Amino acid sequence: MAVVYGDVTIVVDEQDDLFYTRAALQAHRPEEGRITVQPTPASASPAALAHDMLYALGKRLAPGPNSPDVWLDSVNTAWLATAAWGVAMGVRHVAVPRAHLLTLRRIDQLLAWRESTGAQLTLLWHKPPHELPPALARVERRISGRDQFEALLAEPGPIPTRPYFPPATPMTRPAALAAGQSPAPRPRETRAAPLRPGQPAHPCTGAMATAQLVQAAPSIEIASEEAAALTALVHPLIAGALSVLAFTRAGLGSLRFTRDLDITGDVCAIKLHGVGHRSCTLHAVPAWARPLLAGARAHHRLTAHPPGDGMFAPVLSAEARHLRAHARRLPQLDLSVPADALAP
Known part of the structure; x- marks a missing residue:
């Protein structure tokens, strides 16, 4: 089954089959652009889901009541950080088990994150499909069955929308240095001419x-x-x-x-x-x-x-x-x- 760029997929697991959760957890490979986010149950923090995603990306909030990461309790700040890391690390596919436990607000946050990063989002819905909230009921791509789910996890996922971190390439020398020429010694600093008082930099x-x-x-x-x-x-x-x-x-x-x-x-x-x-x-x-x-x-x-x-x-x-x-x-x-x- 072809992947639509940056789409959302609902995996209907009405019987709460352990196979689906186990397969999603085993697919967690951040180095390949795939992460599995496990929502923290019953957390009242507005930014809890963003923190869960940051944890899946290998980030760790500093502990303690006076934590220097307390400012990440802000929903906008936390999700902005999550989007930045997702883009920088080339995340292409995010699987979220037990999505039926998410509040409507957190589902909206996930969908907004997907919009900003272009990653593919797969939500495991462990309840009857008629209980999907309106934001997810409009999703056209739904699958059920082990074979379809395994095929979904095997797909490479879409290309990131904003490749801020492309593969490293060697720095090229100036074009003036043709083959066989000996380059002049290069300075380690660039220095502008001295400025007169009041002169712009x-x-x-x-x-x-x-x-x-x-x-x-x-x-x-x-x-x-x-x-x-x-x-x-x-x-x-x-x-x-x-x-x-x-x-x-x-x-x-x-x-x-x-x-x-x-x-x-x-x-x-x-x-x-x-x-x-x-x-x-x-x-x-x-x-x-x-x-x-x-x-x-x-x-x-x-x-x-x-x-x-x-x-x-x-x-x-x-x-x-x-x-x-x-x-x-x-x-x-x-x-x-x-x-x-x-x-x-």
């Missing part, structure tokens, strides 16, 4: 243009356990910002000027800026940090910011306390000192 090119002329500075290595701790952070902007601090040891001032266009299309390099663009450095992005920066960029784009806006601005001002709290939770990375420079 020179415009600064993005990372793609800079990567054609400048050798990226190598990233600083960190332990795999530390990279895993950063990868598990829930908010895309916090995960992206702290990862940049970890592999560059740059100051927070550089992050204030980081734009969407300062990350290459393959997320292999990021350009950090000095005040007035007088000292801007291109840094190589390690493999573990690329999905995190892809998540930050997806979050930025989903909020409809222009490419020239500061990507990390929201967590360097209004939400600075959350960034600072997460930095303190990672003492092994020694990020607490720069994070303390943030305004309370």
Whole structure:
């Protein structure tokens, strides 16, 4: 059976056959763009389903009543983070067992998430089909039977609507460097001419243009356990910002000027800026940090910011306390000192 791009499928399991739930759980392979989300039963939190999806994506909310992730209790904030990670990680198919237990509001949230990401959504409905709510009763594609369900799980799923994180490709050298020519030494920084008092700062090119002329500075290595701790952070902007601090040891001032266009299309390099663009450095992005920066960029784009806006601005001002709290939770990375420079 062909898959309609970005469609919704209802799997009717009126007898609540354990086979369907087990098959859905076994199909959970985030690295292949497939996740299975298990809704938390009887949770009164408005953002509970978004948290369940974030958990399925490998993200972990910081525990405790004073958690730095408390701002993700906001429904809009949590679902925006979920959409950003879904896009950045290339999620193409989401299966949700026991969908008949979801409230109408949470079903609407799931459908809205599907609209923003373009992923295929499969809901396991363990009750008679006549009890489907209006939002799902209009869904044309319904299946029942083990063979149909196994075939559905075997389908590759649609291509993501917004491929923010394409496969990495090697950086090309400038066209002027023909075969056999010896390239001139490349500087590690781009420096604008000195500015006179009152003179506007020179415009600064993005990372793609800079990567054609400048050798990226190598990233600083960190332990795999530390990279895993950063990868598990829930908010895309916090995960992206702290990862940049970890592999560059740059100051927070550089992050204030980081734009969407300062990350290459393959997320292999990021350009950090000095005040007035007088000292801007291109840094190589390690493999573990690329999905995190892809998540930050997806979050930025989903909020409809222009490419020239500061990507990390929201967590360097209004939400600075959350960034600072997460930095303190990672003492092994020694990020607490720069994070303390943030305004309370």
